[in-house]
Amino acid sequence: MATPLHIVVLAAGQGSRMKSSLPKVIHALAGRSLLNHVLTTARGLQPDGLHVVIGHGADQVREQTPGSDIQWVIQREQLGTGHAVAQALPGIPETARVLVLYGDVPLTSPETLSRLAAVIARDCLGLLTVNLSDPAGYGRILRDSRGDVTGIVEQKDATPEQLQISEVNTGLLGAPAEKLKRWLPALSSNNAQAEYYLTDVIALARTEGLGIQVSQPDEPEEVQGVNNRAQLAQLERWFQHQQALMLMAGGASLADPARIDIRGRVETGHDVVIDVNAVMEGEVVLGDRVHIGPGVVLRDCRVGSDVRVDAYSLIEGARVDQGAVIGPFARLRPDALVGRNARVGNFVEIKKSSIGAESKVNHLSYVGDTTMGEAVNIGAGTITCNYDGTSKHHTTLGHGVFIGSNTSLVAPVTLGARSVTGAGSTINRNVADRELAVARSRQRNIPDWVAETDDDQDSKKKGED
Structure with a gap:
């Protein structure tokens, strides 16, 4: 014994x-x-x-x-x-x-x-x-x-x-x-x-x-012991260098091994490319041929093969499936799932939602507590209004839904397959398959609403001459 x-x-x-x-x-x-x-x-x-x-x-x-x-x-x-x-x-x-x-x-x-x-x-x-x-x-x-x-x-x-x-x-x-x-x-x-x-x-x-x-x-x-902040910084750099060597030995290419920070465990496939100043925390898994752009933060996430994560994006507690494109400046929060070949673009935030395969959320949007089908297109400026001040509510989008720009989806709400919303709409009722939903006031043009200025008078006189 x-x-x-x-x-x-x-x-x-x-x-x-x-x-x-x-x-x-x-x-x-x-x-x-x-x-x-x-x-x-x-x-x-x-x-x-x-x-x-x-x-x-x-x-x-x-x-x-x-x-x-x-x-x-x-x-x-x-x-x-x-x-x-x-x-x-x-x-x-x-x-x-x-x-x-x-x-x-x-x-x-x-x-x-x-x-x-x-x-x-x-x-x-x-x-x-x-x-x-x-x-x-x-x-x-x-x-x-x-x-x-x-x-x-x-x-x-x-x-x-x-x-x-x-x-x-x-x-x-x-x-x-x-x-x-x-x-x-x-x-x-x-x-x-x-x-x-x-x-x-x-x-x-x-x-x-x-x-x-x-x-x-x-x-x-x-x-080496740590007695002051300078020694702590020296050990940090040595540790990060060891992490960089392990990543490269496992099949990853680093744009600059001195400019990467690993604060957890990272698993990479073959031919992964990681640009400068990437930060990886917790448990991170990267598939084959993943490309990580500069300044990206990955935290407790799984990224499938052939995914591209562009500059300054944050992925936390999320999963990204094969072939998707994320960013630049995108944020995936916990329980986000981005499907195969989907796109989540600049200044888009996804939280506790699944983005279906081939779907696109390209610009300036917030999607929270949402189930999204395949081939959905989300226009710029769209938000899901998922919180009423007390409780969170769910939004469901069927396959092929097209959301016009600047649409507000007031949850709980369901939009059927291939339905469409007009730009600038606030949708608070369900929409059936293949329906168009428009929820905005009719435009009125009121003449002479703005008082004329002296410059306007001078311009008018010159035109008469």
Whole structure:
């Protein structure tokens, strides 16, 4: 039977260098909080316990971090990483392996964490280190003449010789719970920061003859922490670059890989083309040969093959079927369905409606709570009046309906197949198949309605001359 694995995530710090009223760990990277990234990866290891140590802004962190599997632990005084882990130990059995992560180190890969967790044993600690060209700010890894790890020295406590070491501590480590429960109460705060360092357990383990297995991440950015907004921006760009590489590997062409933002999961077919400044959030699925124009925002949507989404359109919670054309400047709201080869043009908003195959809503229109048949034509300036101030009402348009420009369809209303409305009509009664509905007052032209001006008089005299 495998030894239980418990994960402790340290998320109690204030993050004063962020200059923010928000706790550092709930600042967003790629649309999700730093802590959310860490917890998502941690859950991939299927731990037997997930403990999050919080302090500053504890209520905010809890409110913005869903998960019934989380055991919240309060660190009332921030006295260092060793003290923080000690607060979680009462909820962890002595027989468990403990993996310590940090809520402000968001992009460690599942593979890196799996390798680290695998080496934790009753007689062995796991330590994640990384070699940096500029190790400033990090604790240095101390090794003996045989290359074995003997300890970690924090930068503020390091000698000039130790500061030359390029191998540094990432903060991520694993140890048997029974050892931590004995070691952590024995830690000393006699150091430059007057804190209880978790890293001091490395020297204690060495003293007791325990093995210390070191592993390293595939990329140094995986273990980069966020201490200020500049570091957050750097990690955001690295993460987005990785997303762009994955999209291109999957068959998508990007006009500029540096100008795309993925804030969720994107699945693409072959020969997809994505122009600059596209933003994709949530779950987005793009079929083969989809063309995404500049500035498009896609959020929790499915886009079928051969669809073109033109510039600055927003598609949210909607589905677009094969061959349709959307935009530019179109908005598809949740529960919109655009059928095969349909067209939704500029400054058109579709909400909770199905647009039938081959139908066209080309200009300046609002369609809400509507079922539309095939080959329907909606003239410019048409709106469905679906809300009476209390309730929403439905509009039904049969196949081949032609709606004249500037028509108001007052729901609930049904227009039969191939019916027509005259431009400028307000339709509040059902229209049968093939009927013409005209609902507007008769035009009257009243002469001399506008008084003559002096210029009119002068023009009239010149004409008489």
